[in-house]
Amino acid sequence: MNHLYSTRVRAVGGRSGTIRSDDGILDMALAMPRELGGKGGATNPEQLFAAGYAACFENAVIHVTRGTDNRVGDKDIEVETEVGLVPNEAGGFVLAVAMDVTIAGISQEVAEQIVAAAHAVCPYSNAIRGNIDVATTVHTR
Structure with missing residues (x-):
């Protein structure tokens, strides 16, 4: 398979x-979240994901x-996951x-169509489809 991009990360010491x-x-350092009984104070796999x-x-x-009448630019979208x-x-x-998605400058209906199309092409969405539940909320501004 031809990769468009590939990276490698080494983890040592697990969640801590x-x-x-x-x-x-x-x-960077990792730390078990306080909510799971850890010391906190550093990132964790869930935050990175x-x-x-x-x-x-x-x-x-x-x-x-891209190439549509509803082109979204970098500053037009915000995603909180x-x-x-x-x-x-x-x-x-x-x-x-x-996932909470906010897109500026378009109607709610169009925003929902765009988000559905994005789920079809996003590598993360494709990787977890059928395995991880994803609740998506779409907003416009």
Whole structure:
């Protein structure tokens, strides 16, 4: 498979360790959230997933509107993504995602169509489809 882009990140020490990308741009400590009994004070995998999904989804919205009458620019969209860790029946855990999307300058109906189209092309949406519940709310301003 031809990759358009590929990156590599090394994690050491699990949820209380460190992460570092192969180019060194991402280089930080991790900490178990206080809500899970940890010390907090550093990022965690759920925050990183929420950040990546929000940024990627914003770009998917911009992508699907290129060449249309409803073109969305960088400053026209805001995505807030909440990632929750939920226990499952097997004694493990699953993720739940709530995504709040706000798009400026278009009608509610068009915004909802754009968000649906973005879910079809966003790599994160495609990766988790059928495995993680994603509740999406769409707003206009």
